[in-house]
Amino acid sequence: xxxxxxxxxxxxxxxxxxxxxxxxxxxxxxxxxxxxxxxxxxxxxxxxxxxxxxxxxxxxxxxxxxxxxxxxxxxxxxxxxxxxxxxxxxxxxxxxxxxxxxxxxxxxxxxxxxxxxxxxxxxxxxxxxxxxxxxxxxxxxxxxxxxxxxxxxxxxxxxxxxxxxxxxxxxxxxxxxxxxxxxxxxxxxxxxxxxxxxxxxxxxxxxxxxxxxxxxxxxxxxxxxxxxxxxxxxxxxxxxxxxxxxxxxxxxxxxxxxxxxxxxxxxxxxxxxxxxx
Amino acid sequence: xxxxxxxxxxxxxxxxxxxxxxxxxxxxxxxxxxxxxxxxxxxxxxxxxxxxxxxxxxxxxxxxxxxxxxxxxxxxxxxxxxxxxxxxxxxxxxxxxxxxxxxxxxxxxxxxxxxxxxxxxxxxxxxxxxxxxxxxxxxxxxxxxxxxxxxxxxxxxxxxxxxxxxxxxxxxxxxxxxxxxxxxxxxxxxxxxxxxxxxxxxxxxxxxxxxxxxxxxxxxxxxxxxxxxxxxxxxxxxxxxxxxxxxxxxxxxxxxxxxxxxxxxxxxxxxxxxxxx
Amino acid sequence: xxxxxxxxxxxxxxxxxxxxxxxxxxxxxxxxxxxxxxxxxxxxxxxxxxxxxxxxxxxxxxxxxxxxxxxxxxxxxxxxxxxxxxxxxxxxxxxxxxxxxxxxxxxxxxxxxxxxxxxxxxxxxxxxxxxxxxxxxxxxxxxxxxxxxxxxxxxxxxxxxxxxxxxxxxxxxxxxxxxxxxxxxxxxxxxxxxxxxxxxxxxxxxxxxxxxxxxxxxxxxxxxxxxxxxxxxxxxxxxxxxxxxxxxxxxxxxxxxxxxxxxxxxxxxxxxxxxxx
Numbered sequence: 001x002x003x004x005x006x007x008x009x010x011x012x013x014x015x016x017x018x019x020x021x022x023x024x025x026x027x028x029x030x031x032x033x034x035x036x037x038x039x040x041x042x043x044x045x046x047x048x049x050x051x052x053x054x055x056x057x058x059x060x061x062x063x064x065x066x067x068x069x070x071x072x073x074x075x076x077x078x079x080x081x082x083x084x085x086x087x088x089x090x091x092x093x094x095x096x097x098x099x100x101x102x103x104x105x106x107x108x109x110x111x112x113x114x115x116x117x118x119x120x121x122x123x124x125x126x127x128x129x130x131x132x133x134x135x136x137x138x139x140x141x142x143x144x145x146x147x148x149x150x151x152x153x154x155x156x157x158x159x160x161x162x163x164x165x166x167x168x169x170x171x172x173x174x175x176x177x178x179x180x181x182x183x184x185x186x187x188x189x190x191x192x193x194x195x196x197x198x199x200x201x202x203x204x205x206x207x208x209x210x211x212x213x214x215x216x217x218x219x220x221x222x223x224x225x226x227x228x229x230x231x232x233x234x235x236x237x238x239x240x241x242x243x244x245x246x247x248x249x250x251x252x253x254x255x256x257x258x259x260x261x262x263x264x265x266x267x268x269x270x271x272x273x274x275x276x277x
Numbered sequence: 278x279x280x281x282x283x284x285x286x287x288x289x290x291x292x293x294x295x296x297x298x299x300x301x302x303x304x305x306x307x308x309x310x311x312x313x314x315x316x317x318x319x320x321x322x323x324x325x326x327x328x329x330x331x332x333x334x335x336x337x338x339x340x341x342x343x344x345x346x347x348x349x350x351x352x353x354x355x356x357x358x359x360x361x362x363x364x365x366x367x368x369x370x371x372x373x374x375x376x377x378x379x380x381x382x383x384x385x386x387x388x389x390x391x392x393x394x395x396x397x398x399x400x401x402x403x404x405x406x407x408x409x410x411x412x413x414x415x416x417x418x419x420x421x422x423x424x425x426x427x428x429x430x431x432x433x434x435x436x437x438x439x440x441x442x443x444x445x446x447x448x449x450x451x452x453x454x455x456x457x458x459x460x461x462x463x464x465x466x467x468x469x470x471x472x473x474x475x476x477x478x479x480x481x482x483x484x485x486x487x488x489x490x491x492x493x494x495x496x497x498x499x500x501x502x503x504x505x506x507x508x509x510x511x512x513x514x515x516x517x518x519x520x521x522x523x524x525x526x527x528x529x530x531x532x533x534x535x536x537x538x539x540x541x542x543x544x545x546x547x548x549x550x551x552x553x554x
Numbered sequence: 555x556x557x558x559x560x561x562x563x564x565x566x567x568x569x570x571x572x573x574x575x576x577x578x579x580x581x582x583x584x585x586x587x588x589x590x591x592x593x594x595x596x597x598x599x600x601x602x603x604x605x606x607x608x609x610x611x612x613x614x615x616x617x618x619x620x621x622x623x624x625x626x627x628x629x630x631x632x633x634x635x636x637x638x639x640x641x642x643x644x645x646x647x648x649x650x651x652x653x654x655x656x657x658x659x660x661x662x663x664x665x666x667x668x669x670x671x672x673x674x675x676x677x678x679x680x681x682x683x684x685x686x687x688x689x690x691x692x693x694x695x696x697x698x699x700x701x702x703x704x705x706x707x708x709x710x711x712x713x714x715x716x717x718x719x720x721x722x723x724x725x726x727x728x729x730x731x732x733x734x735x736x737x738x739x740x741x742x743x744x745x746x747x748x749x750x751x752x753x754x755x756x757x758x759x760x761x762x763x764x765x766x767x768x769x770x771x772x773x774x775x776x777x778x779x780x781x782x783x784x785x786x787x788x789x790x791x792x793x794x795x796x797x798x799x800x801x802x803x804x805x806x807x808x809x810x811x812x813x814x815x816x817x818x819x820x821x822x823x824x825x826x827x828x829x830x831x
Contacts, residue, residue, distance in 0.1 A: 001306035005295060011733030012289065012566070015609035018559060018590035022613035025586055029555035029614065032302055036295035042734050043794055055292035058406065059299035060306065071794050074769025124769035126784035129612065179288035180319050215351025215401035230403035240320055240348050278583035282572060289566070309579055313572035332569035335683065336576035337583065456565035457596050492628025492678035507680035517597055517625050 002028070002140040003059055007036040007052045007096075008068040008128065009043065016126070020068070020133045023119070027137025034059070043071035045096045049158050050176050053099035054231050056087060064136050065100070066128075067091035074124035079112035079131055080152055081145050088139055090132050095158035102157070113149030163187050165257075172234070174204075174253040181242030183249040187234040187257065195259050202226045203256040204236045205247035216240075279305070279417040280336055284313040284329045284373075285345040285405065286320065293403070297345070297410045300396070304414025311336070320348035322373045326435050327453050330376035331508050333364060341413050342377070343405075344368035351401030356389035356408055357429055358422050365416055367409050372435035379434070390426030440464050442534075449511070451481075451530040458519030460526040464511040464534065472536050479503045480533040481513045482524035493517070556582070556694040557613055561590040561606045561650075562622040562682065563597065570680070574622070574687045577673070581691025588613070597625035599650045603712050604730050607653035608785050610641060618690050619654070620682075621645035628678035633666035633685055634706055635699050642693055644686050649712035656711070667703030717741050719811075726788070728758075728807040735796030737803040741788040741811065749813050756780045757810040758790045759801035770794070 004024060010016040017038050024031055036055050040048040048069035056065050070077075070092045080093040085104030089097045090112075112131055115122070117138045119130040135148060163172035163186055172187040183204070192200065192212070202209040209226050212234070219225040221240040224247060229235035236255065237243045244250070281301060287293040294315050301308055313332050317325040325346035333342050347354075347369045357370040362381030366374045367389075389408055392399070394415045396407040412425060440449035440463055449464040460481070469477065469489070479486040481503075489503050489511070496502040498517040501524060506512035513532065514520045521527070558578060564570040571592050578585055590609050594602040602623035610619050624631075624646045634647040639658030643651045644666075666685055669676070671692045673684040689702060717726035717740055726741040737758070746754065746766070756763040763780050766788070773779040775794040778801060783789035790809065791797045798804070 001302075003299070003302050003306065005299070007292075012589075013591060013593035014732045015561075015590045015605045016733075018588050019609045019612040021588045022557070022559070022609065022617070025555075025557050025588070026612070026614040029557065029586060032306060034295050034298045034302070035289075036292045037290060039290035051292045055296045055299065058296040058303070060303040063299070072771060075771030123782075123784040125781060125789075129784060178291045179293075217349060217352030227402060228400075230400040230406060235402075278579075280576070280579050280583070282576070284569075309583060311572050311575045311579070312566075313569045314567060316567035328569045332573045332576065335573040335580070337580040340576070455568045456570075494626060494629030504679060505677075507677040507683060512679075 001030060001032055003032045003034060003063040004136050004140060005034045005036050005056070005059060005063060005065045006038070006068070007040065007048055007065070008038045009040040009048065009070070010038050010068060010128065012038050016128065020128050023129055023133040024137050024140075027134065028140045031137070031140050040069050043069070045069050045071070045094055046158065047176065048096045049099040052096070053103065056089075056100045057103075059087070061086040062088070064088045064090065064139055065097075066132050066136050067096045068128040068132055069096045070094070070127060073127050078152075079127065080109060080155065081112060081135060081139070081148055082109045082152075082155065083107040083145055088145070090136055090139070092127070093152075093156050095156050098155055098157045099160065101155060106155075108145050109152040109155060110145045111149040111152050114147060117143065117148055161186055163191065165191070168259045170257040172255050172257075174236070174249050174251055174255060177244045177249065177251065181238070181244040181246075182229070183236040183243050183247070183253070183255075184229060184231070185234045185236065185255045187255065189228040189232045189234065192234070192257065195257075199259055201258050202234075202236070203254075205249045205253055207247050209236075278307055278309055280309045280311060280340040281413050281417060282311045282313050282333070282336060282340060282342045283315070283345070284317065284325055284342070285315045286317040286325065286347070287315050287345060287405065289315050293405065297405050300406055300410040301414050301417075304411065305417045308414070308417050317346050320346070322346050322348070322371055323435060323437075324453065325373045326376040329373070330380065333366075333377045334380075336364070338363040339365070341365045341367065341416055342374075343409050343413050344373045345405040345409055346373045347371070347404060350404050355429075356404065357386060357432065358389060358412060358416070358425055359386045359429075359432065360384040360422055365422070367413055367416070369404070370429075370433050372433050375432055375434045376437065378432060383432075385422050386429040386432060387422045388426040388429050391424060394420065394425055438463055440468065442468070445536045447534045449532050449534075451513070451526050451528055451532060454521045454526070454528065458515070458521040458523075459506070460513040460520050460524070460530070460532075461506060461508070462511045462513065462532045464532065466505040466509045466511065469511070469534065472534075476536055478535050479511075479513070480531075482526045482530055484524050486513075555584055555586055557586045557588060557617040558690050558694060559588045559590050559610070559613060559617060559619045560592070560622070561594065561602055561619070562592045563594040563602065563624070564592050564622060564682065566592050570682065574682050577683055577687040578691050578694075581688065582694045585691070585694050594623050597623070599623050599625070599648055600712065600714075601730065602650045603653040606650070607657065610643075610654045611657075613641070615640040616642070618642045618644065618693055619651075620686050620690050621650045622682040622686055623650045624648070624681060627681050632706075633681065634663060634709065635666060635689060635693070635702055636663045636706075636709065637661040637699055642699070644690055644693070646681070647706075647710050649710050652709055652711045653714065655709060660709075662699050663706035663709060664699045665703040665706050668701060671697065671702055715740055717745065719745070722813045724811045726809050726811075728790070728803050728805055728809060731798045731803065731805060735792070735798040735800075736783070737790040737797050737801070737807070737809075738783060738785070739788045739790065739809045741809065743782040743786045743788065746788070746811065749811075753813055755812050756788075756790070757808075759803045759807055761801050763790070
């Protein structure tokens with residue numbers, strides 16, 4: 001049994017996702033299909049890339065991850081299949097795969113060019129149905145990547161905001177707002193691993209939070225709280241509340257951290273004003 | 278083939294539900310996973326409990342029902358697995374399982390404590406991925422509940438509004454508004470089984486409805502209608518319309534019934550003013 | 555392995571769709587269930603019919619397509635199962651199946667009357683659970699349609715707006731707005747197959763577009779573009795934008811085409827004012 005995941009901008013109101021699944025089952029009725037998200041905003045390659053990067057590693061070995069966030073469909077962008085780590089990734093070469101693949105060792109990359117693995121008739125508007133689903137179906141049946149087209153030398157990489165800082169201060173930003181209103185930042189827990197959790201000050205949305213907590217429950221309901229989330233990223237939340245709304249956080253909002261020593265020395269200034277990413 | 282259902286507050290916009298399924302398929306690629314709902318409002322244990330109680334019995338014997346409505350994640354609340362009737366229930370011990378389990382005979386209950394059945398690293402923010410999905414996967418492969426942790430003596434029970442009344446009058450309330458705007462009440466059909474359907478008056482949202490109908494179609498389009506719904510509960514609807522909007526009904530709105538005899542005697546007063554549940 | 559698809563008005567917030575799947579798996583745990591859409595507006599038989607007609611043919615041979623857009627549930631409308639082309643269609647006989655079936659050759663049609671293939675107790679409000687899902691489950695296990703009830707002579711057909719025109723001019727209308735805001739018309743590509751793509755003028759929402767493009771990408775981001783979509787229908791879009799919003803298009807909005815010759819002769823007038831379908 002092979003798992004195929006879907007991360008798309010296609011929404012759940014129309015028949016598009018269903019059609020992709022129909023094509024997949026037509027080629028291999030024994031795959032297990034998992035929806036990662038179909039609510040990526042149209043053309044929002046960054047959010048699609050982040051959703052895939054946050055989830056792909058929870059799937060079993062040999063899972064085929066298909067991404068259809070494809071604002072350039074029908075244009076010159078190429079389509080690609082990549083074997084990296086223990087997974088296969090399929091999608092447009094527009095950066096949507098690059099965040100996940102960047103965390104793995106690439107074994108092989110091939111352009112999708114052999115039309116015998118595509119749908120008979122190929123539209124210029126729906127490559128999810130006509131190229132990505134058929135290719136995923138064929139791969140699930142054992143077609144090696146090398147048959148799909150020539151070796152690709154390079155994957156288009158998404159530019160991604162990295163936190164800046166030093167031993168005592170970090171400036172990062174909000175990169176994703178989830179369904180609960182939790183604001184996920186680009187600050188990985190390893191960056192503050194050696195910092196004493198109770199001697200960290202966090203500035204987020206002009207609000208000062210005085211420590212990194214172990215769980216939402218460590219503060220009263222309605223209070224802001226900073227935790228290391230399930231992806232290992234610093235997250236601004238409100239216990240039983242919506243941090244994005246309560247603290248006015250947006251994608252791109254600055255989040256700044258300083259250690260106690262800096263706090264004592266009074267060196268921790270207001271974060272720069274917020275900017276959209 | 279084993280069925281696993283999911284009832285969560287996790288929404289469908291992020292990758293959280295996909296990750297739970299990835300973990301499940303990693304442990305058992307042959308389960309069939311069914312989404313009951315992922316649209317339970319964050320922390321709304323009552324709605325989660327009601328959705329599960331309304332649906333669990335439509336699934337085949339040995340289905341594993343997983344509930345992740347978990348506002349206390351990372352705090353002191355315990356996690357539990359319960360065998361009741363012909364099903365297994367897994368979730369936080371916060372009441373979300375209790376409505377469904379209350380309709381069945383409990384065979385065994387165990388706290389989830391044996392970390393060998395959990396994910397290797399356990400976050401404090403996402404026990405759906407780290408505890409409930411792995412435990413469900415292991416159970417689907419045959420691990421008995423007794424291996425998961427010590428026997429639990431008691432399940433936390435949700436307080437639930439019961440209708441009040443006598444042989445001729447019932448006061449209940451709206452407990453759920455569905456996608457169509459139908460207002461489901463806590464009045465079970467057995468309570469009025471012996472009442473003549475055409476001699477019942479219903480007061481809902483200050484609107485008087487003069488009988489219990491067999492189907493929405495028994496009234497004109499746009500008219501209010503009271504039926505016994507597919508769960509055996511009295512439901513206020515508007516044929517081809519939205520009762521919640523048209524009649525101003527909310528969770529907690531009072532719904533009162535009286536039989537003909539009471540009607541004739543003029544004893545049926547206005548229902549008490551609406552209150553939130 | 556047999557595929558069963560679901561096209562419903564049931565939404566994804568309540569437990570209704572999950573229950574249908576539970577019933578299906580109870581009868582046949584090896585089916586693969588695919589959601590086509592559960593976001594059909596309550597009672598919107600046309601949109602349900604269009605979603606099904608746009609997707610059914612992407613599924614493997616012998617797929618069972620179940621439609622639950624059923625505003626007349628509990629009333630006199632009948633339920634039907636139809637074998638047409640290489641598929642089975644199941645649903646209320648209210649037109650929701652007719653657009654898809656109209657594209658195939660009917661082999662047999664039977665009313666659903668044999669209650670031994672239904673749920674034990676049948677509600678008047680949820681035939682998706684009580685009739686359509688059980689019937690689909692039984693068919694997936696090999697029960698022939700002829701056992702379900704008497705032969706049906708006629709299927710209720712949805713009236714559907716057809717484009718009008720001649721060799722040089724076509725007047726059609728918008729029949730569906732998708733998740734991206736693309737406006738799908740009822741004008742099939744065959745109608746303009748012989749027209750030179752660059753010598754077609756399109757009037758939509760009082761906007762004039764001067765050719766039919768091969769892909770969204772052929773115009774600048776933010777510009778209107780007309781393409782033949784993945785279903786073979788003329789579609790008004792905005793590259794990386796929302797055509798419905800940008801051009802004020804609605805279901806029923808007139809879309810008119812004329813060829814170059816007509817353009818040169820100045821015969822192409824404003825389309826009639828918009829009307830709702």
